[in-house]
Amino acid sequence: MSNTQEILEVNNVFKVFGDAPDQAMDMLRNGATKEQVLSETGQNVGVFDASFTVKRGEIFVIMGLSGSGKSTLVRLLNRLIEPSSGSIKLKGQNITNLKDKDLLNVRRQDMSMVFQSFALMPHMSVIENAAFGLEISGIDKKTRHQRALTALEQVGLGSYAHSRPDQLSGGMQQRVGLARALANDPTILLMDEAFSALDPLIRYEMQGELIRLQKEQERTIVFISHDLDEAIRIGDRIAIMEGGRIVQIGTPQEIMNNPADDYVASFFKGVDATKTIKVKDIAQKDALTVSSTSSADVALTEASGQFAYLLDDGGRFVGVSPITQGKSSTVASLMSERLSAQYSLNASTSLKESISIVSESPYPVPVLDDKGVYQGTLSKDHILATLANN
Amino acid sequence: MIDVSFLDPFQNLTIPVGEWVESVLNYLVHNFRDFFRAARWPIDQILDLVESILSFIPPLIGILLSALFGWQVAGPRMGVFCAITLTMLGLIGVWEQSMVTLSLVITSLFFCVVIGVPLGILSARYDRVEKTIRPILDAMQTLPAFVYLVPVVMLFGIGNVPGVLVTIIFALPPLVRLTNLGIRQIPEDKIEAARAFGCTKQQMLVKVQLPLATPTIMAGVNQTLMLSLSMVVIASMISVEGLGQMVLRGIGRLDMGLATVGGLGLVLLAIFLDRLTQAMGEQSNSSGAVRWYQVGPIGLVLSWFDSSAKQNVATPQTKATQE
Numbered sequence: 001m002s003n004t005q006e007i008l009e010v011n012n013v014f015k016v017f018g019d020a021p022d023q024a025m026d027m028l029r030n031g032a033t034k035e036q037v038l039s040e041t042g043q044n045v046g047v048f049d050a051s052f053t054v055k056r057g058e059i060f061v062i063m064g065l066s067g068s069g070k071s072t073l074v075r076l077l078n079r080l081i082e083p084s085s086g087s088i089k090l091k092g093q094n095i096t097n098l099k100d101k102d103l104l105n106v107r108r109q110d111m112s113m114v115f116q117s118f119a120l121m122p123h124m125s126v127i128e129n130a131a132f133g134l135e136i137s138g139i140d141k142k143t144r145h146q147r148a149l150t151a152l153e154q155v156g157l158g159s160y161a162h163s164r165p166d167q168l169s170g171g172m173q174q175r176v177g178l179a180r181a182l183a184n185d186p187t188i189l190l191m192d193e194a195f196s197a198l199d200p201l202i203r204y205e206m207q208g209e210l211i212r213l214q215k216e217q218e219r220t221i222v223f224i225s226h227d228l229d230e231a232i233r234i235g236d237r238i239a240i241m242e243g244g245r246i247v248q249i250g251t252p253q254e255i256m257n258n259p260a261d262d263y264v265a266s267f268f269k270g271v272d273a274t275k276t277i278k279v280k281d282i283a284q285k286d287a288l289t290v291s292s293t294s295s296a297d298v299a300l301t302e303a304s305g306q307f308a309y310l311l312d313d314g315g316r317f318v319g320v321s322p323i324t325q326g327k328s329s330t331v332a333s334l335m336s337e338r339l340s341a342q343y344s345l346n347a348s349t350s351l352k353e354s355i356s357i358v359s360e361s362p363y364p365v366p367v368l369d370d371k372g373v374y375q376g377t378l379s380k381d382h383i384l385a386t387l388a389n390n
Numbered sequence: 391m392i393d394v395s396f397l398d399p400f401q402n403l404t405i406p407v408g409e410w411v412e413s414v415l416n417y418l419v420h421n422f423r424d425f426f427r428a429a430r431w432p433i434d435q436i437l438d439l440v441e442s443i444l445s446f447i448p449p450l451i452g453i454l455l456s457a458l459f460g461w462q463v464a465g466p467r468m469g470v471f472c473a474i475t476l477t478m479l480g481l482i483g484v485w486e487q488s489m490v491t492l493s494l495v496i497t498s499l500f501f502c503v504v505i506g507v508p509l510g511i512l513s514a515r516y517d518r519v520e521k522t523i524r525p526i527l528d529a530m531q532t533l534p535a536f537v538y539l540v541p542v543v544m545l546f547g548i549g550n551v552p553g554v555l556v557t558i559i560f561a562l563p564p565l566v567r568l569t570n571l572g573i574r575q576i577p578e579d580k581i582e583a584a585r586a587f588g589c590t591k592q593q594m595l596v597k598v599q600l601p602l603a604t605p606t607i608m609a610g611v612n613q614t615l616m617l618s619l620s621m622v623v624i625a626s627m628i629s630v631e632g633l634g635q636m637v638l639r640g641i642g643r644l645d646m647g648l649a650t651v652g653g654l655g656l657v658l659l660a661i662f663l664d665r666l667t668q669a670m671g672e673q674s675n676s677s678g679a680v681r682w683y684q685v686g687p688i689g690l691v692l693s694w695f696d697s698s699a700k701q702n703v704a705t706p707q708t709k710a711t712q713e
Contacts, residue, residue, distance in 0.1 A: 080585055107588035119583035123601040133587040135597070184587070 007220050008054040008077070008188060013086030015072055015244075018043035021084045034244060046072040048244040050086070054188070057218040059210075061231040064241030070224045073241070074192050077222065078111045079103060091187065108137045112181035116193035118173045120165040126176050127152065127161040133184040144183075151183035152176070154213065171202035175209075182213075189221045196226065207234050211348075215370050228267060232276050233350075240264050252276035272352065274387070279354050280347035282386050283367040283376030292318050292335060307363045308334055309374060316372040317344060320363055344368050347375050351386065358383055419544050426545040433551045436500055441493040449480050452489075456662075462686035464669030475662040484633060484655035491632035491659060494550060494625075495618045498557040502614045506562050507607065510569020511595065520570060527563040535560060535624045543628050553630030557621040564613035572606025573599050608671030615663045619656055633659070 016024040016037075024043035027036065034045040047069045054060045064070045075081040077088060079095065088096050095106055112133060120129045127148050128135075134144035152158050155175040165173055174194060181189055195203045211234055214221065225231050231238050232252045239249045240260075248260035253276045259265035292310045310318040310331075319338035323329065343361035345354050347369045358365050364379035395401055418426075447455070453476045461469030479488045513520035539556060546552040576599060584598045600607075626634030633655045640649025683692060 078586060080582060104588040104590065107586060111586075113583070113586040115579055115583055115586075117577075117579045119577075119579040121580065121583075121598065121602070123604075132584075136584075136587050136589050136593055180587075190586075 005055050006053040007056045007091060008222070009087075009089040009092075010053070010077070011051050011087045011089070013047060013050045013073075013076055013088060014045070014084045015047040015069075015076055015081060016043050016084045017046050025084055045244050046081075047076060047083075050076075050246050052239055052246060052249055054220060054222060056220055058236040059214060059221045059223055059234050061223045061225055061235035061238045062241060062246075063225050063228065063231045063235075063238055065226055067243075068241040069244035070226075070241050071192055072244075074113075074190050074222060074224050077188075077190060078107055078113065108133065108184065110187040112184045112186035112189055114174070114177050114181050114189065114191040114194040116196050118165075118170075118177045118197070120173055120176055120180075122165060124165075125161070126157065126163050126165060126168070129165060129176055130161075130179040130183050132180055137184075147185075148179065148183045151179040154182060154216075155179045155209065169202075170198050171206060174198060174206065178210075187220065189219050191221060191223045193224050193226065195230065203230070210234055228271060229275070232271065240267065251278075251281075253278070253281060274352035274355070275350050277351040277386065278347065279345050279349050279351060279367050279378055280369070280375055282351065282382065283347075283378055284364075284382055285376045287364060287377045288323070289374060290331060290334060292331060309366055309377070310334060310338065311374050314371075315374055317366050317368050317374045320366065322363075339363070345378060346370070351383065354378060355383060415541055415544060423545070427547075430546055430551045433497065433501065433554050437493060437497045437550060437554060440496050440500075441490065444489040444493050445486070449476075449485050453477055453480070458687050460666060460669075462688060463666065463673055465686070468665065468669055471665060472662060475658050479655055479658050482651055482654060484636065484651060487631070487633045487636055487652070488655050488659055490550075491619075491622055491634065491656070494554055494557065494622060494630065494632060495615060495659075495663070498554045498561055498618045499611070499614055501554070501558050502562045502565050502618075503611065505558070506565035506610070506614070507569050510566045510607075510610075511573060511599075513566065513570045514573035514599075523566065527566060530559050531563045535621065539624070539628055548629040550630050552628055553622075553625035556625050556628070557618050560621045561614045561617040564617065565607075565610040568610030568613065569603065569607050572603030572610075575606070576602045605671050608667060612664060612667040612671065615667060616660060619660045619663070622656070 014025065014028060016028075018024065018041070020041060020043060024037045024041050024045065027041065028045070028048070032040075034048055037043055037045055050073055052060075062070045062073060072081060076083045079098075083096055086096070087094050090106065090110055095103070098106065121132065124132065127145055130152050131144040131148035134147060139147075149158060149161060152161055155178050157172060157175050157179065160168065160172065165176060168176065174197075177194070181191075195206045198206060207230060210221075213219070214234075223231075223234060235252060237249060237251055238255060239246050240255065241247065242263055248255055248264050250258075255264060256268050256271065256273065256276050259268060288308045290308050290310050292312055306322060306324075308321050308323045310321065312318050319335070319342075321334040321337045321339065323334075339362070341362060343357055343363070343365045345357060345365050345367045347367055354365070358378055358380055364377035364382075366377050367375045369375055444452075453473050456476055457469040457473040459469075460472035479485055509523065513523055535556060538559060542552050542556055546555060580598060580602065581594070584594050589598065622630065622632060622634040623637050624634070626632070626638045629635075633652045636652030636655070637649050640646065640652060683689060
C-alpha cells in the first residue's frame, strides 16, 4: 500500500483559534466567511478549508505572506496544533484521531521538522543534536550517533560533530537542524521557513543543498516559504495561501500561466518566466532515438532532424551521432560516429539555466532525468519559440 | 457613642485571628504531638549523617578536599580561594562551629531541593499550581521568623532539627520561584522542536526543560544557601548550635569579640558557598564540548592514567621491535 503516489492527503482542514471553536465551526459549515466569524464570535480562523495531496518524492511548497496561515497549516500536519476539523491521511492512515502514543510514533518515525529559528539544543553537542530525534525514540547511543554522523556528513558537517551549536554560523546551524531531521529517516520532511532566517547568499546555497539532497534521496518534503523565488526554485508544486485559505495549487509554470485570481497574478508579476519553466516540460520527443544494443539496420528516412540519440536497454542516454537524411545506417556505425562533445540537461533544470548550454551545443541537447533516462531534446529554435509564447 | 462606633466599626467588629491560632495550636499540640515528633525523623537522619561526616573529617583534609572540589568545578583559582576561606575559618577558631552550621545548611538545602524543585516544576507546568503557591511562598518569605519559631518549638521541640525546619521554611521560596521561572523562560521554539520529534512529557522534562533551566535553578540553589545562612542566627534562639549560637551568646553577654568572631565565620562560610554555587551555575551554563571529567584534578588524574596506559601498550611493542 505504501507505493501509492499520494503519501499525504489533507482534506477540508480547518483551524479556529479562540475559546469557542465549535460555535465558529458551525458558522463555517453554514457558509460563513472568516470575517463574519471573527466579527460575530471573536474566533480567529487560522486555516480555512485546506485540501491538498503531497506525492511521494516531491517538494511541495506552501507559500504565502506572513499571517496567511502557512505556519499553522504545517503544524496541523504533525498536530503540534490540533486541527478543529477535517482529516489528514498519512500513507492512508488518518492521523487526526490518533491516540497520544500513536501520534508520538508518527512524529518520531514519519514526520521530522526543520524550524526557521533552528531550535537546536544549546546544552548538546552538534552530534547529540543531530541524534536528538533518535534519542527520543529510544535508540541506543552507538547506533544513533552512527546515524547522526551519517546525516551530518550528508549536509557537510561531519567534522563539526563535537562542536557546540553556538560555535557555528547560522547556515551551519540550520544544516545541523536539517541533519537532525534527516537522521530520523522520516517519510515526510516538514520545513517551516527553514531558510528564511539566513542571509541571501547562504539561503541560495542551502536551497542548492536541498535540491542536491533531494536528487540523492528522493524525500517527500513539505516546505513553507514566503519567498516566491525560493518556492519556484525548489518546488515541484506550489500551494499559494492567502488569509488562511489555499487559493491555488500547481506547478510554478501552471500557476504562472493561469493564475487563479488577481492576488496570485500580482504575486507572480515580477517573476522571470524562464525560472519557472523546467526543461522537462518543454522537451521535444520527436528526435530519432536508437537502441544501441539492437543489431538491425536503422532506416533514417522518417527521421526528423540531423542527429540520432543512442540509448541503452534502460533508455539511458549513451551518445549522439550525426545522420544523413534518406540513408540507412547500422547501429555499430552510429556508435562509432558518436560526437565527442557531450551536452545534456537534467530534467529539473530551469529554462533560464539551460540557455547557455543549449547555445553552446552543436546539436539539440538531450534532456535526461536523475537516472540518465532520455526524456527528449531541447533545441535553440524551441527555446526561442517558448520564450515568444510567454 | 453611636456615631463613633458607626465610623469606627472595628471597635466591636473584629476577627479573633490570634485566639483561633492559639486554639488550633493547642489542639494540634495535645492530639498530634507524636505525629510531629515522627516528622522529625527524616530530617534527623540526614542531619546526623551530614554532621557526622563533616565533624569526622580533620580540618586539613577538609580544606584539601574543598580545594580539589573548587578546582574541579571552576578551575585552580577557585580551588585556592576555597582553601583560603576555610583556612581562615580554622584560624579564627570556629572550625567546629562552622562544620555544625555547614551541616545544618546542607541538610536544609537537601530538603529545599527535594521539595522545591518538584514544586517549581509543577508550578511551571500548571498555572493553577503557580497561582496557589505564590501567596504561600510570599508568606513564607515575609512572615517574621519569630512568629513561627514558637509554634515550631511547641510542636517539634528545640534543637537542631526544628532549626533545620524553620530554615527550610525561610529558604525554600527562591528555589521554587527560580525553578518555575527557569522552566517557563525556555524559548518556545526549543519546546516545539522537542514536541515535533515526539518527546513525552517525561522526556521533555529530563532532556530539555531541566538542562536548559539548570543555570536559573542553580541561581535558586545559591539564594537558598544564602538565606539558610542568614536564618541560622535566628534559629539559634531555639537552641540550634553552631556559628549562630556564638553570635547570640556574644550579644547576650555583650561580648562583642565572641559575636564578631561568629559573624565573621558566617560571612566566610557565605562567601565560600556563594562562589562555589555561582561557579557551578556558570559551569552548567556553558556545558558542551568539554566534559566535566576532562578538566580539573579528575581530568588530570584520568589523563595521567590514560597516558600511562598508552605507554604500557607502547612498551611491549617497542620491545618487540627491538628484539
